[in-house]
Each structure stands twice: as structure tokens, then as C-alpha cells.
Amino acid sequence: MAENRLAAALERFAAATRGADEAALDRPWAWGAYDDEGVRFAFFRTYEELRELAARIAHERQAQGRAPSAAQRILAQYHSAYRDLWAAVDGLGDEEAAVAPAPDEWPVRTAVAHMIEADAGFLVVISHALERHRAGDPDPPAPGEAVYDEMLGSEESHRRQMALPLSSLRAWHAELHGRILAEFAAIADGELQLGSRYWEPEPMSLRFRLHRLESHLRQHTVQADTTQAASGRAPDET
Template sequence: MRATVDLSDTAMGRTWVWREYDEEGLRFTLLLAQHELRDLAVRLAALRAADGPPVTQAERILGQYHRAYRDLTGALAGVGDRDLDRAPAKDQWPVRAVIEHMLGAEYGFLGVVQYARASDRPRDDDEAGERYPSWRTEYGYRAPETVAGGIADIRNALFEIHRRVLRELADVGDDELERPALFWDGAKPVRFRMHRFEAHLVQHAIQVDKTLVAIGCGPTEAHRLIRVLYRDLADVEVLGSSAFGESERRAVASALSERAKEISSLP
């Protein structure tokens, strides 16, 4: 997908033909990829329903969260190292600061949920509140205060905590979702805490969008379409399993890879 993210709006109109489709230009490569990803998601969902285990509520919540994460990675697809520290205005956060704030929330939300589930959490809420800061540090639920480096380092930091959230919360049972989880806003059920992952990403992805526009890095047509692809990739990834759909996933991945090579080789 990154093979096309830097294409100009003019380049998107260059001639590109796929079977009977010869009028849409190069943009049709991305529109076709989106079509294929959506169809693959439908096929995988059908295979999961027929042969896989039932989908839990936690899996559905994490699927929504993963979609928001992929949308954010799409928003960052065209961002360069030089864009990370350009503040849109005095006293406003540059992209790096927004991401660092998001990372802090991701670690914080995960720690709160896992503390509510922990076997060593004191039963008394006052004792639990006193114990939490040291417990959070002990088990690694504190985000790094800063993320140095370029956009690749930013992406990696987001990926690592996102992967950890998906891995650690994958086994949350339906019976755990109403368990109270204490945070600065008092006791809220685990269900609420898990939905906060997605809601917070959506909120600050919008902030990233506004920041990029303000510093002169608003999205091109190619970038808008790439972001749609990242978002739609999420549904395929959530349904990923070695137990079903392997041939279907390989076929689509091969088609997308070959098309990306073709675009990259264009003069």
C-alpha cells in the first residue's frame, strides 16, 4: 500500500487497465484492492461461522479497536520524519506529542483492565488503589515518557502496545465484562474500559488529521484511498486464523503484491 501513498492527484489519473475497466486510471488499482479486501472479509466471516468457535463479546470489542488502530496507521501512512515535530500553532501538540499521549492511554487502559482481573489485586478498594501504582510499574503498564526517532519508531511503538492489548485481552470472558475496574474516574465495568481503547484512538486520530492539515500535509486522493485500505484490512486481520481461509488470504495477498510491484515499476 505504501507503494502508492505518495502518488500525486495528477498521477492517479494515469492510464491503467484491468479487464474491461479502462476509464478510472491508476486510482482503480486502489479501488480494486478495497473491493478484494471487503470480499475476503465476507468469505472469512462465513468460514469462521461455519467452522470456527463462536465470537465472544471481547473479540468483537477488540475487533472494533483494531479497526480504529488500522485507521490511525492509515492516517500516518504518508507522514515523514520531518512532519513529526512541526507544531500546528503555538501551544499546540505536534504529531509526536499526540502519539505519545495515545501511548500513555493505551498502557493505562490495559493496566486498569488487567488489574481488575489480577489474582493479586487486594479485595478492598482502598488497598487496591494504594497498591496499583507499584503494581502497574512491576508489570510494565507504564508507557515510555517519550518516543525518539522517526516515523518508523512511532509506528513500532504503536504496534507493540496494540499487539500487547490484543494478546492480553483476547481471553476476556463474557462473565468478566461487568467486573468493576477502578481508574481516575471511579469504578467502571471492564466492558466500558475495553471500549475506551477504540474511542480514545478515534478522538486523537482526528487530532492527528487536523494537525497534518494545519502544517500543510493534508491528504491527497491516494492517501485517502490508502487509509480506506488500512481500515478495511482490519476486518481481514481480525478474522485471521491458520484453521480456515488460508488459501483465500494467500490469493488476495498475491494479487495485491503483484499489483504493487507493477505500480512501483511504472516510469
């Protein structure tokens, strides 16, 4: 897929520039007449090209009568949060990620595992509610253990995944994230107000659940940032 190739290219760019110091960023680099800001300017040109691509795709979709649906726009926000999460922990080793900054605080690895576990739960809850509504059930119950096992695997398998190091958690999250985008992109505008049951005493709309995918990642990405700063690993310029 083109998106996967683009993501892979950006990850290679990040790996090549990670930890570049002031001297490296000041090395000569030119793009046309822009020749006095050094390698640092390459980051901004990369950003500009990505924003240009996003604007062009949005315009082409609109012109073709294929403007994004409400669900797709919400999922785009979630996708951005997902990318920001993994950018925030980029370059963090498995050993560093497993160290708590204080006895009563989570290590980064634990915070990331919690985010992935929540994404998995949202996947099951939303998928189950959609399936039941589309089958004519006006008030689907919360998914039971059998539904979770069918969609995510056994509890034993889940525990093993939750214990993975940060580097392996990334692959698990990528798989779940891809499923969420693929399965929920077809949610119709009229389905967003449908109810879904989870742990709350009352049903919550699918619109709320989709937005919660993003907000929960944002919430705990802040936690991961704070943990790294407390551990003396504040972000550098790159």
C-alpha cells in the first residue's frame, strides 16, 4: 500500500536523523535558493511536502465526489495520535522503557501497553455493537468473553502480548491499528449515533467511542512524555 511505503520512508528518515547534534544540523544543505539554514531545513521541506500531499489528496477526493465521511475524519485524527505516540518514544530502548521514574509511576512500556490494550478493547466494543445493530438488535449488550477471545485471541495470549518489550509492542499495535482503520472506515454517518455498551452503566454512541480512540492515546502520550522528561530524556531538536 502507498501509505505503508510512505510510513516506511518516514521511519527511515527518522532513523537516519535521530539524535543529530547542532553541528550535524548546521552542515550545508541546499534546496534551490534556500541554502543558508543547513541540514535543519531538510526537516521543514519534508514537512512541507507531506502537507502538500495531504492537501492534494483531499482536493482530489473532493473533486471526485469522494470526500471523507465523518467516521473517516475521526479515524484520521486517531491515526495522527498513533503516529505522534510512536514518534514520542522513537529511539527509546527496551531497557530504558521498562524503568519507572518513581516507585508509584508507570514506566513508558507500561503506559504504551495500556494504550494498546485500550485500543484492543475499543476494537471489540465497536465491532460488536456494529455487528449487532446491523443484524437488527436495537440495544446490543456489552461483548462477552467469547467475543473478545474470537477477535483478540485467548486470555493467555493476551497476557503474553501485554508483557512484550516496547520494540515488540510496536508491531502488535501496528496490527491492531490497521484493523481499526480498515474495519471502521465504512461506518456510515447515520450509524455514529448508535449505542454501544462497555463498562459504563449506560450505552455510549459510536461517535464517542471513535473519538475516544484518539483522546485516550493523547492522554497517555502526555504521560509517556512526562515520564521520559522525569528520567532525563527530554526531546532534542530532531
